[in-house]
Amino acid sequence: MSGQKVRKAVFPVAGLGTRFLPATKAMPKEMLTLVDKPLIQYAVEEARAAGIEEFIFVTSKGKDPLEDHFDMHSDLYRTLEARGKTAELEALKKTEIPSGKLFFTRQREPLGLGHAVWCARSALGNEPFAVLLPDVVVLSKTPCLEQMVDAYKTVGGNMLAVEDVPREDTNKYGILDVASENGKLAVVKGLVEKPKPEAAPSTLSIIGRYILQPEILQLLDNNVQKNARGAGGEIQLTDALVGLLGKQPFHGFRFEGKTYDCGDKVGFIEANVAFALSRPDLQADVLKKLKKLV
Ligand code: UTP
Numbered sequence: 001m002s003g004q005k006v007r008k009a010v011f012p013v014a015g016l017g018t019r020f021l022p023a024t025k026a027m028p029k030e031m032l033t034l035v036d037k038p039l040i041q042y043a044v045e046e047a048r049a050a051g052i053e054e055f056i057f058v059t060s061k062g063k064d065p066l067e068d069h070f071d072m073h074s075d076l077y078r079t080l081e082a083r084g085k086t087a088e089l090e091a092l093k094k095t096e097i098p099s100g101k102l103f104f105t106r107q108r109e110p111l112g113l114g115h116a117v118w119c120a121r122s123a124l125g126n127e128p129f130a131v132l133l134p135d136v137v138v139l140s141k142t143p144c145l146e147q148m149v150d151a152y153k154t155v156g157g158n159m160l161a162v163e164d165v166p167r168e169d170t171n172k173y174g175i176l177d178v179a180s181e182n183g184k185l186a187v188v189k190g191l192v193e194k195p196k197p198e199a200a201p202s203t204l205s206i207i208g209r210y211i212l213q214p215e216i217l218q219l220l221d222n223n224v225q226k227n228a229r230g231a232g233g234e235i236q237l238t239d240a241l242v243g244l245l246g247k248q249p250f251h252g253f254r255f256e257g258k259t260y261d262c263g264d265k266v267g268f269i270e271a272n273v274a275f276a277l278s279r280p281d282l283q284a285d286v287l288k289k290l291k292k293l294v
Contacts, residue, residue, distance in 0.1 A: 002156055008055075058117070138161075
């Protein structure tokens with residue numbers, strides 16, 4: 001089965017970011033800077049590289065900077081041009097999303113990831129779409145979603161990027177129950193949100209990159225109407241995904257690359273070091289400073 005083209009992506013950015021308080025008191029977590037770009041920009045660039053044409057942000061109170069970041073800033077452009085700052089100008093142009101391709105919908109209360117995706121339903125219509133959690137950043141040669149879209153062209157259906165985690169950490173993630181594996185693809189027969197290590201059916205965790213079929217929206221709607229709360233008292237995306245198992249192709253995808261959880265302080269610091277070291281313009285200087293520090 002080949003998959004219909006994935007043109008739209010949802011970026012859930014309505015969370016409270018409590019693990020990063022007070023930094024996130026007046027600034028969205030997704031605007032935290034990884035080296036020299038906000039987290040949201042990494043996610044948008046990843047989506048763009050995968051062929052995404054329409055970008056749907058699920059926002060909430062206090063998230064305006066996320067909207068402004070992707071605007072055209074004419075005054076700044078003119079000033080940079082006048083000063084001959086071409087590199088800065090080029091960097092700035094990468095933040096642009098053309099008019100009519102960026103959409104915002106509001107999640108009035110942070111009721112969970114499933115609820116956030118449900119909030120984007122009217123903008124999604126009846127076609128497959130991607131979901132990217134911007135606080136998870138992947139350092140890889142080929143962007144993670146692009147790897148997924150390539151695999152999806154062959155198998156279609158629903159696809160979740162996954163990686164192995166230590167068994168003692170399964171209670172932090174959505175975990176797959178796998179029927180069979182073929183190379184990077186794992187056929188999924190079950191999904192559990194944040195299982196205790198002893199109850200986890202595997203150690204394959206969902207990292208925060210999804211390709212989903214539109215039928216998920218009806219399942220999410222059912223759960224929202226019933227106020228069906230899952231792990232952490234939230235309306236979980238994983239719980240609704242269970243309803244598609246056995247009905248549509250459903251795969252876990254072992255991508256190539258390393259993930260960093262930038263919603264967590266240690267993960268965020270590690271990501272800053274790793275991304276800086278991956279940059280030819282910064283590597284040598286950063287390494288020198290790090291060696292002095294440790
Ligand atoms: P997290 O659970 O990591 O984000 O959600 P959080 O709730 O903001 O963070 P903490 O735990 O309080 O520190 C992953 C992504 O999903 C979004 C978040 O904004 C983040 O980008 N999200 C989460 C929503 O959009 N709505 C929600 O109800 C929950």
